[in-house]
Amino acid sequence: MARVVVDVMLKPEILDPQGQAVQRALPRLGFEGISDVRQGKRFELEVDGPVDDTALARIHELAESFLANTVIEDFTVKVEEVAEAGK
């Protein structure tokens, strides 16, 4: 069993007011030296069965057509092994 993680971020040229609001709060909290924050979305997909090339291709398609709107967002897909109990 494996987990596939899809990270979605606004394209770099698009203004991210949420990230800016977070960044502006940082000095108040005592965090200095962070010049920019951008906020995105992370999807964790628990996959039944093996994550082979076919499964990854399908997830890529899902990310491209649904999880991200590629007009305004970029995405990455990566496989994360899940540690199973007893191993």
Place this chain on the structure above:
Amino acid sequence: MTARIGVVTFPGSLDDRDTQRAIKLAGAEPVALWHKDKDLKQVDAVVLPGGFSYGDYLRAGAISRFSPVMATVIEQAKSGMPVLGICNGFQILTEAHLLPGGMLGNDHLHFICRDQKLKVENADTAWTVDYESGQEIHIPLKNMDGRYVADERTLDMLEAEGRVVFRYVVGGEFADGFGNPNGSLRDIAGITNEAGNVVGLMPHPEHAVEPLVGSGRTDGLPFFTSILKKLVNA
């Protein structure tokens, strides 16, 4: 026989009834359409109303765009059927790629609700022939995700092809003192597709059709008389 104009109800639609009422006031026949139903009941045009369809989960309009009714709407829109997307409807149209660009949260991060001054830039679309180019109108604006964005090339293309249909009036002698309400690039409030049959905008014409309610103006009514004129003359 008058024109039959469909209004889709999604789970979370709010303005479907107001839209039906506006269509009726304009003299056309409103037809209720259901998101789970692929059948458009032989309507001549479709309005996607405002609201928060499917809770706007994921992104505004992202889930609705895959509803059964949208499969037919997308197919028919591509072959010329007039489609108007208001607010959430506009968001659905960008998610469905029937209109270019995308919609994001207001730049000030707050919900906004006010009467908004707009300038009509294109009075040739299926939904705007009863306006005059350059005319100013006041209609209500109420949204969370009203910021229109697109890359520079797309924005330049929209401008060059006259596809910016409405702009927020933010400066110059007609400024209303409020400025751009949501950070939309180039003050864009509404756009159209290449053929001019698909129009999307954030403000709500269906809330400005009777003098008794809302702003007391009927500046939104020409949307619905425009489409009636277009369909009856067709």
